[in-house]
Amino acid sequence: MTDAATPSTTPSGGRQAGFGFIFALALMNAVSFGIMIPILPQLVRELAGGDTAAASEWTVVFAVTWGIMQFFCGPLLGMLSDRIGRRPVLLLSLFGLALDFLFMAFAPTLWWLLLGRILNGATAASFSTASAYLADVTPPERRAKVFGWMGSAFSFGFIMGPTIGGFLGQGDLRVPFLAAAGLTAVNWLYGFFVLPESLPPEKRATSFDWGRANPVGSLRLLRSRMGLLPLAGVGFLFQFAHTVLPTVFVLYTTYRYHWDSRTLGLTFLLTGVLGVIVSMFLVGPTVARIGERRTLLLGLAATAFGFAWYGWADTGWLYLLGAPVFALSGFIMPGLQGLMTRRVQPHEQGQLQGANQSLMGIGSILGPALFGEAFARALRGGHPPGLPIYLASGLLVAALSLAFAAARAPASAPQPAE
Template structure:
């Protein structure tokens, strides 16, 4: 087995694995996820009798539980994809997501929603495995551009998903979850019947090593390559800071600006359009000109400015004016993934993404707890007069990410030995 990460992926007979296949899967997945974004917090709020602070605290429990499941299971799913291929893991993940949506659609109370979050956290690996898939089929020098397009699939989900969810939610809060379950099931069928495998048997890991499948074992990979741990730290701080939006945004916008479900849907539409423009049209030429490291720095700086603006904005109109600025955070993850995937061999790409997912799990544990608690405290103490406090904390985390990227991104080069 070659350890050269630049080696071309061997092709199986029949359909050829490629970007188009995985982009379509990621697009459908992100739309189904986007459908429920403006709905779930309001469903939780309905179960709590309309108490916004209590709904935020339940959101903390949901987020922490989901993150804990990701922390434990992410490395296992990553190793599974290195050993048995990307496609089976994607199918497992999509199945878990579809069942989770059904739990939300028919939940008679909060604890049923909680069980759905546990199941989804146990199986959620669609985007991390998709990133490993793309590393299999893309040359190293093209990965930042490809990961940018992959990020645009998520932004497309923010264009169509929340708009669909907001519209259906005006009929009934349960209807969007049924739509998301149906779309995810279609996505599973697409994966089963259409999506080809990207990692041929001769390039897979020869064994499934349980020592690497636990969170601490998977993180050893990050310490084994020059600069990789620091880059992973940048990604962790980025993910940590961005948990503020799914943790509190719907409740925050409703509390501070009085936005309805449909208004939230249109806001996600605007955010998604801005993200798609950056990720699909700007990343390739800009990264080609300034390099992956500077793309990471640009994304972090835009995030700092955008979060400060979001937290300060006294009106909904002022909030929306920051959307184009915040869209430039889209440069960070494609540049970062481009740097990180150059540093590991083909049979380690799943392990790398599993380690990243484990870190994302930690962020998903800490983020909802920190931001949900801070938001609940800030609105219960109105005399303090700073409902955007949690968002300002997110800006501070991205300041740290920017400073860490200044140091660590220098130590990873295209010629890094994958060992």
């Protein structure tokens, strides 16, 4: 058996080409999604006949629909990548994303937008399959650092995306979606012609197990390894809590601090730059110095404190002072992924990521409902406006408690699941 860090099917230099593609994939995906941030709500409102309340309701429908599709399809795509390889699934995911952007560009009604969300939710496995790809080509001791680099790609994308979207959308709201579709198509072409496969045939799953290619069946893998299910719980709580920001950030900061679009844009820029610094320059040295477990615990503690600070801050300047601490949330996923990928074999990496993606789908369903309702109740009932952010902080405290017991490196190599 060959080392997972150097797949037998990868030609000389293929490992570097593979990481370059994965980094570009993460960057282009983040830019593409960032382009939508200032534009999609306006398009939804336009298709809703200018009714802001209806646009808000449709936005929730889109988010919940996407989460449901992820919940059911994430394990299936993860298992598929273990059986036929990462490359075909990545190409399928990029194809679905490009089609979704085209639906947004040409949709005549909200129902067409919803169809695009269904298609994207069913095929969206680019990040989870990319994580499995990186686990294939990276030694266990270097995975946390590499996952940190992946995080920096997303930070770069969210710095550039909203700026590009705002600029392109000034004349026509549809143009940014065409640009996003073009970026995704370029990435698909690069993957089709250049990307080497990371999982050689001898390391693939020998069959496609329908019993595990579903949300319930995927839990069997999480239960089959010591500490894997609690670690998945840590990831779920973090992703669940993190949905508070896209759900209430704009409403919260404009209500409490009276921020305008310019201030919001500068805040996105600040948090993006801080995210890049943490992911590119701090994750690797921190993991090397204190290990994956302590890096994860540090990230969880900092994020819990950062959320609590955001909820407490009664001025915009105080809010921004908490941003450097909250940026340490960039430690969480690299440390967590490093620990989780050590616990499974090469032919199970896709299944692991699919199970994680299914849990993320649950978070994207529950998060907007919980935090949106909490913010509404806070304003109507005289409670602190930071109530939903305090709830997010509480979820991170629970994740920290869970991680203390579960986040330990396995003592031996993983054994096949029964």
